[in-house]
Amino acid sequence: MADDYRTMWKELGLNLDNHDALLQVLGKMYGDIFMSQKNRPAKTDYLDFVMSEVHGLRIKELVDGKKQGRKVIGTYCTFVPEEIVLAADAVMVGLCAGADFATEEVEKYLPKNICSLIKSTLGFKLGGVCPYLESSDLVVGENTCDGKKKAYEVFKNFVNEMYVMDLPQMKQNGAKGLLRKEYDKFKTKIEQVTGKTITAESLKKAITIVNAKRSAIHRLCKIRTANMEPISGLDSLLINQIFFYEDPLRFTQKINELCDELEARVSSRQGAFPENTPRILMSGCPMAVPNWKLPAIIETSGAVIVGEESCVGERGTRNLVDNSGKTMDSLMDALVNRYLDIDCAIFTPNTDRLDHIGEMAKTYSADGVILYSIQFCTPYTVEAMGIEKDLEKQGVPAIRIETDYSQEDVGQLTTRVQAFIERIKG
Amino acid sequence: MISAGIDIGSRTVKTALVDGSSIVKLDVADATSSPLEAARVMLKALPACPVAVTGYGRDLLDAIGSFPTITEIKAHALGARFLQGDCTGVIDVGGQDIKVISLDEEGRVKRFEMNDRCAAGSGRFLEIMADRLGFSLEDFGNAALSGQNEVIISSMCTVFAESEVVGLLNKNVERRDIAAALHRSIVKRIVSMYNRASPVSACIVATGGGAKNPALVAFLTKALGANIVALPQGQSAGAIGCAVYAARLKEINAA
Numbered sequence: 001m002a003d004d005y006r007t008m009w010k011e012l013g014l015n016l017d018n019h020d021a022l023l024q025v026l027g028k029m030y031g032d033i034f035m036s037q038k039n040r041p042a043k044t045d046y047l048d049f050v051m052s053e054v055h056g057l058r059i060k061e062l063v064d065g066k067k068q069g070r071k072v073i074g075t076y077c078t079f080v081p082e083e084i085v086l087a088a089d090a091v092m093v094g095l096c097a098g099a100d101f102a103t104e105e106v107e108k109y110l111p112k113n114i115c116s117l118i119k120s121t122l123g124f125k126l127g128g129v130c131p132y133l134e135s136s137d138l139v140v141g142e143n144t145c146d147g148k149k150k151a152y153e154v155f156k157n158f159v160n161e162m163y164v165m166d167l168p169q170m171k172q173n174g175a176k177g178l179l180r181k182e183y184d185k186f187k188t189k190i191e192q193v194t195g196k197t198i199t200a201e202s203l204k205k206a207i208t209i210v211n212a213k214r215s216a217i218h219r220l221c222k223i224r225t226a227n228m229e230p231i232s233g234l235d236s237l238l239i240n241q242i243f244f245y246e247d248p249l250r251f252t253q254k255i256n257e258l259c260d261e262l263e264a265r266v267s268s269r270q271g272a273f274p275e276n277t278p279r280i281l282m283s284g285c286p287m288a289v290p291n292w293k294l295p296a297i298i299e300t301s302g303a304v305i306v307g308e309e310s311c312v313g314e315r316g317t318r319n320l321v322d323n324s325g326k327t328m329d330s331l332m333d334a335l336v337n338r339y340l341d342i343d344c345a346i347f348t349p350n351t352d353r354l355d356h357i358g359e360m361a362k363t364y365s366a367d368g369v370i371l372y373s374i375q376f377c378t379p380y381t382v383e384a385m386g387i388e389k390d391l392e393k394q395g396v397p398a399i400r401i402e403t404d405y406s407q408e409d410v411g412q413l414t415t416r417v418q419a420f421i422e423r424i425k426g
Numbered sequence: 427m428i429s430a431g432i433d434i435g436s437r438t439v440k441t442a443l444v445d446g447s448s449i450v451k452l453d454v455a456d457a458t459s460s461p462l463e464a465a466r467v468m469l470k471a472l473p474a475c476p477v478a479v480t481g482y483g484r485d486l487l488d489a490i491g492s493f494p495t496i497t498e499i500k501a502h503a504l505g506a507r508f509l510q511g512d513c514t515g516v517i518d519v520g521g522q523d524i525k526v527i528s529l530d531e532e533g534r535v536k537r538f539e540m541n542d543r544c545a546a547g548s549g550r551f552l553e554i555m556a557d558r559l560g561f562s563l564e565d566f567g568n569a570a571l572s573g574q575n576e577v578i579i580s581s582m583c584t585v586f587a588e589s590e591v592v593g594l595l596n597k598n599v600e601r602r603d604i605a606a607a608l609h610r611s612i613v614k615r616i617v618s619m620y621n622r623a624s625p626v627s628a629c630i631v632a633t634g635g636g637a638k639n640p641a642l643v644a645f646l647t648k649a650l651g652a653n654i655v656a657l658p659q660g661q662s663a664g665a666i667g668c669a670v671y672a673a674r675l676k677e678i679n680a681a
Binding site: 409413419 | 534541
């Protein structure tokens with residue numbers, strides 16, 4: 001089996017030495033951070049399986065699908081509608097951007113002071129270590145922040161085919177019209193890449209599939225509002241992370257099975273943490289696999305993360321698409337309506353986000369909010385300053401943490417997080 | 427009740443032995459190269475009593491026993507209140523961290539600010555700069571107090587600031603004026619952290635090794651318009667706070 005994978009990786013053009021090194025680090029990190037957790041629900045074995053096969057079985061599925069003509073579309077943002085990709089019988093995967101790799105190489109093309117997520121995107125390409133990227137027939141970028149926008153100009157020189165989607169930056173003044181035009185163009189592009197025609201019927205079916213996937217997450221969110229936590233924040237984050245590349249049907253089924261177990265655990269008050277553990281809401285930048293540094297610090301410092309206000313979390317999965325329309329036009333409008341509600345910090349003004357954080361803090365009975373930003377991420381670091389003040393004014397303890405993918409600040413981060421938890425406990 | 431605290435910092439280990447509301451004994455030892463060894467020796471010198479640990483190396487003692495730990499933030503808050511019952515805030519200039527803590531009426535941590543990975547402007551910065559200018563750490567602050575106001579150093583990064591210092595020395599600028607400029611640049615950084623933590627300015631206790639520096643305290647007082655209290659035991663505030671915590675924990679567990 002392992003040999004088969006090596007052949008597959010080689011055929012995909014991965015750098016096997018680099019890739020071995022990455023898998024070794026990833027495996028060790030997963031063991032240290034996830035397998036060491038106490039009182040994990042039994043059904044988290046699905047997560048362990050997915051992670052153990054993250055570059056194996058899942059890639060094989062993609063490669064096998066490609067042989068049958070099923071194209072792979074790689075993406076980096078929650079604004080790219082998976083429904084359109086699925087409607088053309090293609091597969092959408094979120095691409096790797098959660099760890100430092102080949103940083104010296106990256107800095108030949110990008111400035112030093114650009115966020116870790118963007119550096120990682122190029123690093124995984126230059127290092128030849130992301131089989132998802134190498135499987136992708138089309139890589140989709142999007143005009144979100146300036147950093148990503150400009151980095152895609154560099155990135156496009158390294159990938160087979162790159163497509164950049166424009167996004168509105170304000171939500172009034174014809175934003176819906178603009179996004180609709182972009183989604184129409186994207187649909188045409190996907191039809192061209194796949195050679196398949198998207199029909200109202202296939203789109204409706206795709207919407208049903210993605211709605212079901214989001215509904216499974218909504219169910220998990222609801223369980224986590226209970227006044228005890230049957231599952232850790234780390235495992236919940238991981239669920240939100242694999243949401244981006246796992247097979248959608250299997251994901252939905254497995255997460256619902258896990259939720260069955262979690263509901264039973266809530267009834268029998270079987271927590272992953274002792275009762276009255278301080279509850280933390282995380283809010284801010286997306287956390288891609290294996291960006292687990294801060295959540296691991298929080299949950300080994302005597303607190304539990306009860307929610308993620310993040311694109312890899314509730315901001316990305318909130319709201320379903322209205323699937324009642326019968327025509328292509330009405331379904332495309334329904335997509336636009338759902339996606340334009342995402343309150344990403346690239347929008348101005350973005351007051352909905354502040355309201356959502358306040359609501360989430362209440363719904364999840366959070367004792368404090370940790371505002372997480374990746375260093376050099378202007379949209380989220382700027383918003384964090386105002387949000388922190390606003391939350392404190394509402395009586396919700398808040399702290400801003402800015403960090404990157406390196407490990408050098410773990411000592412100081414731990415002190416700050418622990419001091420914040422001490423403060424919450426009083 | 428007798429209780430003790432250990433503060434394992436990046437530059438020194440501090441211990442405090444406390445009996446109720448009075449200090450029995452304070453100790454400070456260098457810990458740059460082997461903090462565990464220094465802590466072990468100092469721990470042995472303490473009588474059998476409840477002990478709590480703080481500081482950058484607070485988990486180091488796991489190797490020799492099980493001790494409750496608290497962060498430096500909480501330790502300095504407790505220690506400052508012990509030393510100065512009405513204090514409203516703390517400015518701690520430690521070896522590699524600067525912290526500003528705002529306290530509520532009961533002395534609990536209301537807000538805090540702390541530098542992240544970079545030790546710019548911390549105690550270690552002062553040491554290196556004093557050395558570069560040929561001052562002992564003790565003379566450095568006094569020299570700065572007598573220095574003029576005209577020189578400005580804009581960098582707080584140790585490497586960049588050192589280049590600036592070299593440049594100034596080669597322009598034949600007085601050492602004490604450079605010393606004053608270095609202190610003012612640190613104060614600028616602390617002021618911005620202070621404004622974010624925004625403690626009530628009535629009584630701010632200076633702790634950490636920085637509390638021993640007269641120029642830092644004088645410049646801070648002027649820049650903040652706050653009442654800054656630098657006590658001789660300021661450097662041991664973290665260890666004292668731990669002793670207070672250890673005693674409280676003992677009482678809670680006994681109840």
